[in-house]
Amino acid sequence: MSSLSIVIPAKNEADGLRKVLPDLVARHPEAEIIVVNDGSTDSTSEVCREFQVTEVVHPYSKGNGAAIKSGARAASGELMVFMDGDGQHDPADIERLLAKVDEGFDLVVGARSGVGSQASVARWSANTLYNKLASSMVGHHIADLTSGFRAVRRHLFMEFLYLLPNGFSYPTTSTMAFFRAGYSVAFVPIEVANRIGTSHINLLRDGVRFFLIIFKIGTLYSPLKIFFPLSIVLGLLGSFNYLYTYLVDARFTNMSAMMFLAAIIVFLIGLVSEQITNLMYKDV
Structure with a gap:
């Protein structure tokens, strides 16, 4: 197996990290585990020291996408896995993503299935709309456009780093960029648990922004x-x-x-x- 870096963006996710990191360290002792502390005000740093993982600290919150970019720059592994630190993603699924990469895929996305794997019916409905639009744009079935659980070849991901926004739509941008460049993309079905703590996404505040993602999908791929x-x-x-x-x-x-x-x-x-x-x- 090629060298592996696991990048976890975290903003006030100390409780979630306490659940995720022990399992992650036990399953992948050889991996480079990077927690990007995006301006947290809780005990995220203490948790990172406790489990002896690498911490990249933002002096203030820059956004989920900015944390992903910081983690990618700090990573040294040939392969990178991105996952959330809120307890939703099961470290056991990492092997399934990496197995798909070994088959020759460049980007493998953990695709949530059904309403039960989404934060709410509204989020599930919006994501279903994004998936259908994106699928029509690229001519391939996209099972989950916005999932933050993914494995990717680092040198290819770095080609699109400048395209990624600092906010929450980095999965959308990276997925469409890989399709647009002609790289191989696969989707692996996963189940997600209820997150630990409070979501940083506000449907009312972010509703317009998510609606604009639809147009961004089209203009990014083929205007x-x-x-x-x-x-x-x-x-x-x-x-x-x-x-x-x-x-x-x-x-x-x-x-x-x-x-x-x-x-x-x-x-x-x-x-x-x-x-x-x-x-x-x-x-x-």
């Missing part, structure tokens, strides 16, 4: 797949409006002109975005 259909819709609305006003008043209205112009502008935005996206992946 024209989003902008071209929208352009067609605007063009058709303009045509229908023109046909109606011509038959009723025998004239071409400003509304029709605006819709036609909007259709052209949206298409051109998509075209430019497509070229920018291609430049983003020109070296991979």
